[in-house]
Amino acid sequence: xxxxCKFAVKVTLIQMSIMKxxxxxxxxxxxxLTLAQKPLKIEVDKLNVPMExxxxxxxxxxxxxxxxxxxxxxxxxHRKTDRKFDSKNLSLxxxxxxxxxxxxxxxxNGKRTVPxxxxxxxxxxxxxxxxxxxxxNPHKHQxxxxxxxxxRSLAGKQTFVDxxxxxxxxxxxARNSTDNFSMAMMDSGYCGQNVYLYCASxxxxxxxxxGAKEVELLKTMYLDSNYKFILAQTIGY
Ligand SMILES: Cc1cc2nc3c(=O)[nH]c(=O)nc-3n(C[C@H](O)[C@H](O)[C@H](O)COP(=O)(O)O)c2cc1C
Numbered sequence: 029x030x031x032x033c034k035f036a037v038k039v040t041l042i043q044m045s046i047m048k049x050x051x052x053x054x055x056x057x058x059x060x061l062t063l064a065q066k067p068l069k070i071e072v073d074k075l076n077v078p079m080e081x082x083x084x085x086x087x088x089x090x091x092x093x094x095x096x097x098x099x100x101x102x103x104x105x106h107r108k109t110d111r112k113f114d115s116k117n118l119s120l121x122x123x124x125x126x127x128x129x130x131x132x133x134x135x136x137n138g139k140r141t142v143p144x145x146x147x148x149x150x151x152x153x154x155x156x157x158x159x160x161x162x163x164x165n166p167h168k169h170q171x172x173x174x175x176x177x178x179x180r181s182l183a184g185k186q187t188f189v190d191x192x193x194x195x196x197x198x199x200x201x202a203r204n205s206t207d208n209f210s211m212a213m214m215d216s217g218y219c220g221q222n223v224y225l226y227c228a229s230x231x232x233x234x235x236x237x238x239g240a241k242e243v244e245l246l247k248t249m250y251l252d253s254n255y256k257f258i259l260a261q262t263i264g265y
Contacts (some may be wrong), residue, residue, distance in 0.1 A: 078117040078193075081159040087171040089124035092132070093099045098231040107224050110233035113192040113264035117158065122230060123194065126263060127153060127164045128170070129222040138168065142218040145211040150203055150224040151225055151258065153217065154249070156195040157202060161249055174249055182245040184237050196223065197240065202254045209256050216259040223261050234263040 075090065097103070118126070131153040134141045138154075140149060153164040155171055161179055162171035183195035198219055200212030220236040227234040242257045 032125055040179050075121040076119045076143060078123055079123065080119060081157055081242075084160050084173050084176045086173065087120075087123075087162065087216045089127060089169045089171065092128045094123045097226075103225050103229045106228040108236045109120070110226070110234055111186070111188055113188055113233055113262065115191045115193065116265060117193045118232075120265075121139070122232065123155070123171075124169075124196065125230075126194070126196070126226060126232075127155065127166075128169065129226040130219045130261075131164060131166055132169060133166050136235065138167075142215065142222055144218075148203060148211065149215075150207075150209075150212040151198045151215050152201060152255075153219070153262045154197040154199060156180055156197060158193060161197075172187050179248055182248060184262065185239045185241065186237070188235075189237075189260075189262055192262045193265045194263045196263065197245070198259040199249075199251065200256050200258050200262075201248075202256070209258065212256070212258050220261055223263065227263060232263055232265060234261055236261045 032247070041049070082223070098106075129141050131149075131151060132141050140145070144150070153166075154174065155162045155164060156179060158178055158180070160176040161174045163174050164170075165172050180186075180195055181190045183189050183197060191194055198212075198216045200209050200216075224234060224236065226232075237260045240260050241255050245257060246252075246255055
């Protein structure tokens with residue numbers, strides 16, 4: 029009987045020791061998970077501060093956060109046009125994701141976030157920032173310098189254009205000598221709508237615009253008569 033009791037006590041002690049060890053392992057697991065998540069959050073917060081644009085170099089854009097954003101129906105509920113913008117710069121995260129939704133590549137076959145008639149993608153996307161005009165290279169997902177200087181006033185005919193942090197330009201390259209740009213015009217609607225929806229999801233302001241100081245703008249960008257301004261979009265906070 030005594031032997032039996034001793035054995036039971038021993039078993040209980042072993043069980044308690046195993047439980048203790050399991051508890052310690054669980055505690056260590058929870059703590060390391062929490063610590064592992066903290067720096068990530070700080071990194072994301074860092075990315076979402078207004079950019080300081082001091083040098084006119086290539087801007088390497090961030091990969092889009094494809095798990096982010098509001099659900100589609102809520103996004104559509106909030107889609108609207110705004111015409112009052114804060115002058116502060118967009119964050120690199122917002123700039124990167126705006127260009128990706130506007131005309132980026134979303135598949136390994138090189139196709140885009142927007143549809144295009146006959147898959148021809150005649151539209152080039154330019155970003156007019158405070159420091160200059162950049163070409164969006166969707167293959168490298170980067171902004172490449174075109175012309176240095178504040179040319180925002182050429183991007184439209186309404187006063188908010190002059191001070192908003194980002195004006196997108198959708199410019200088409202003629203497909204042939206008789207191209208009337210009708211396909212490019214239709215394509216541009218999808219780019220504009222993608223940006224509208226992204227802005228609604230992120231709480232950004234935007235307006236799509238049909239007007240720009242086209243002749244002066246194209247000349248400033250060194251684009252000849254093979255190119256046509258199609259659509260612009262002003263975006264900001
Ligand atoms: C093709 C197109 C061109 C537009 N051009 C301008 C424009 O040059 N300036 C402007 O302030 N709004 C422009 N808009 C925005 C419309 O005025 C706006 O979408 C309309 O008033 C409806 O408002 P909502 O977008 O808030 O629903 C344009 C919209 C489209 C679709």
